[in-house]
Amino acid sequence: MVAPVAVTGAAWSTALGHGLEDVWRRLLAGEHGFVEVESPHRLRNPLAAIIPAREEEGPARRLRRLAVETLRRAMTEAGLEASADRTRFVLGTSLGAWLDDAREREAPLHTWADDVAREVGAREAPVSLSTACSSGSDAILVGAELIRSGAAEVCVCAGVDVLTPSKRLAHSALSTMSPTRPRAFDVRHDGMLLGEGAGVLVLESMAHARARSAPLLALFRGAGSANDAASMTSPDPAALGARLAMERALVDAGLAPGDIGLINAHGSATPANDRAEAEAFRATFGPGVRPCVFATKGAFGHTLGATGAMEAIALILALREGIVPPVAGLEQPEQDFPCSLPVGRPVRHDEHLGLSLTLGFGGFDTALVFEVPR
Amino acid sequence: MKALPLVLRGSAHSHAGAPNPHAARVKTTVRYADPMAWALTLAIGEATAPLGEAFQSSVARCSLIQMGSEAPPEAMSRAASEALRGFASAIRFPAATPSAPAGLACIVHGLRGPALALTMPVSEGASVALMLSAAWLARGVVDYALIGTAASVPGGEPRAACVVLSRGEGPAVDAALLVKTLLPERSSHD
Numbered sequence: 001m002v003a004p005v006a007v008t009g010a011a012w013s014t015a016l017g018h019g020l021e022d023v024w025r026r027l028l029a030g031e032h033g034f035v036e037v038e039s040p041h042r043l044r045n046p047l048a049a050i051i052p053a054r055e056e057e058g059p060a061r062r063l064r065r066l067a068v069e070t071l072r073r074a075m076t077e078a079g080l081e082a083s084a085d086r087t088r089f090v091l092g093t094s095l096g097a098w099l100d101d102a103r104e105r106e107a108p109l110h111t112w113a114d115d116v117a118r119e120v121g122a123r124e125a126p127v128s129l130s131t132a133c134s135s136g137s138d139a140i141l142v143g144a145e146l147i148r149s150g151a152a153e154v155c156v157c158a159g160v161d162v163l164t165p166s167k168r169l170a171h172s173a174l175s176t177m178s179p180t181r182p183r184a185f186d187v188r189h190d191g192m193l194l195g196e197g198a199g200v201l202v203l204e205s206m207a208h209a210r211a212r213s214a215p216l217l218a219l220f221r222g223a224g225s226a227n228d229a230a231s232m233t234s235p236d237p238a239a240l241g242a243r244l245a246m247e248r249a250l251v252d253a254g255l256a257p258g259d260i261g262l263i264n265a266h267g268s269a270t271p272a273n274d275r276a277e278a279e280a281f282r283a284t285f286g287p288g289v290r291p292c293v294f295a296t297k298g299a300f301g302h303t304l305g306a307t308g309a310m311e312a313i314a315l316i317l318a319l320r321e322g323i324v325p326p327v328a329g330l331e332q333p334e335q336d337f338p339c340s341l342p343v344g345r346p347v348r349h350d351e352h353l354g355l356s357l358t359l360g361f362g363g364f365d366t367a368l369v370f371e372v373p374r
Numbered sequence: 375m376k377a378l379p380l381v382l383r384g385s386a387h388s389h390a391g392a393p394n395p396h397a398a399r400v401k402t403t404v405r406y407a408d409p410m411a412w413a414l415t416l417a418i419g420e421a422t423a424p425l426g427e428a429f430q431s432s433v434a435r436c437s438l439i440q441m442g443s444e445a446p447p448e449a450m451s452r453a454a455s456e457a458l459r460g461f462a463s464a465i466r467f468p469a470a471t472p473s474a475p476a477g478l479a480c481i482v483h484g485l486r487g488p489a490l491a492l493t494m495p496v497s498e499g500a501s502v503a504l505m506l507s508a509a510w511l512a513r514g515v516v517d518y519a520l521i522g523t524a525a526s527v528p529g530g531e532p533r534a535a536c537v538v539l540s541r542g543e544g545p546a547v548d549a550a551l552l553v554k555t556l557l558p559e560r561s562s563h564d
Binding site: 002033040041042076094095098102103105108109110113125127128129130131132138143146148149151165166169172173174224225226227228229230231233234240241244248249251252360361362363364 | 382391403406434438442443444445450451452454457460462463464467468469470471472473475476477478480481483484485486487488489490491492493494495498499501502505506508509513515527
């Protein structure tokens with residue numbers, strides 16, 4: 001077990017809005033952000049969870065704007081300046097705008113992150129990363145390690161991604177896109193729908209946070225990561241990578257499986273994902289432990305490189321508020337699902353420790369553990 | 375940067391045109407991978423081969439950090455041009471992601487430790503990769519830590535390099551040594 005890290009700020013940009021509390025209320029009400037979005041291509045489903053545009057802008061500009069706006073809100077909430085000494089930005093995306101913008105594709109991969117960091121006033125070049133749909137979670141994992149190692153006092157960790165024509169086309173071709181609606185862990189689950197968004201957590205060493213009497217949203221207790229080493233697209237049916245990620249996160253946090261009361265699952269609603277996650281939860285938490293599992297892709301869509309960071313925020317809010325939003329779209333849970341699920345309405349709880357699990361193409365599995373002290 | 379309790383256990387450079395002993399073995403699970411991804415996979419194989427059984431018995435406890443500011447170029451350009459025509463290949467789209475080389479290497483070599491792709495130049499990412507590897511080794515999450523890079527070569531095959539780190543006392547392993555080992559001469563990696 002290593003020293004916890006303070007979470008002193010958070011912000012998100014979602015298809016349900018931007019304010020932490022406003023979006024949270026809409027999640028609790030079971031709302032979703034899917035609307036019909038025009039496509040130049042024939043798709044399995046025209047729905048996507050988009051953030052209304054303010055102007056005509058290409059995906060590269062949109063990616064930067066979403067990141068900058070969300071980072072600024074998180075920094076404001078934390079009461080920090082981006083230019084402060086020993087503050088590092090850690091920015092992750094999946095495919096960002098690379099496939100849909102030729103200029104973006106020809107530039108170095110870190111160009112978007114450099115642009116964003118410069119625009120918000122960062123002193124140092126950011127750490128930029130990409131681990132497909134685990135990117136947002138891995139940004140948080142890396143930021144926490146930078147603080148634990150003493151390389152930084154504050155890390156502003158973001159996952160951001162945009163909806164683009166190529167992503168919609170590809171997920172339609174891969175049949176990961178639902179022809180109906182996302183229904184994670186439901187007997188009728190048939191895939192996900194894409195979304196876009198950004199999630200930002202401000203992490204800070206406990207000493208730094210205490211010295212400035214910073215607001216404390218939560219404690220980052222630990223992280224674990226592993227690779228499935230199985231497939232470029234499908235999760236390992238035995239879910240060994242996801243199990244290892246969760247086990248490593250628990251060890252890192254100095255916790256036992258029974259300590260975890262709440263899990264934000266990846267919950268992409270593809271049958272392969274749901275089966276793998278169920279197996280991972282069954283193996284990790286055992287027959288006598290039934291944490292409550294919830295998921296937000298039925299509301300936000302699958303926001304790819306942003307999803308891990310957005311889900312970390314949802315988990316922190318669920319721990320803080322003592323209530324879990326219903327899984328949007330879930331009506332008939334799979335009978336053998338090993339954990340409890342909030343179906344149709346929010347569920348109250350008194351848990352203070354939770355875990356967020358994210359899975360990505362290429363087998364990238366990451367688990368984050370947070371605590372909200374009671 | 376202060377010396378870390380790490381040992382440099384090996385390193386290798388490779389290119390995508392080198393003999394590939396892995397492709398046939400994984401063809402049922404990997405139908406296509408970008409040449410850049412194969413280059414990294416080959417470099418990892420060469421860097422770890424001298425460790426023999428000691429490494430093979432620990433692959434589930436081996437991390438991999440891929441560094442570099444290029445995405446798999448062939449897969450990405452083909453996926454992009456196909457999308458413009460209203461077509462998406464279910465094998466080239468996932469192979470086009472920046473982290474696909476690390477994903478392929480994990481499949482081929484059975485690596486189940488933490489895996490990451492830092493999308494930044496080796497010279498800027500080295501200290502971060504070293505810090506992460508050192509933390510995982512120090513906490514006992516892994517027994518081996520791999521750090522690799524791959525880059526395109528105009529008119530030639532993509533090239534890649536890999537270093538193998540483990541716990542132990544020895545000559546200091548710092549970011550400068552990591553960069554020098556991965557990039558023995560200035561190239562498009564940096």
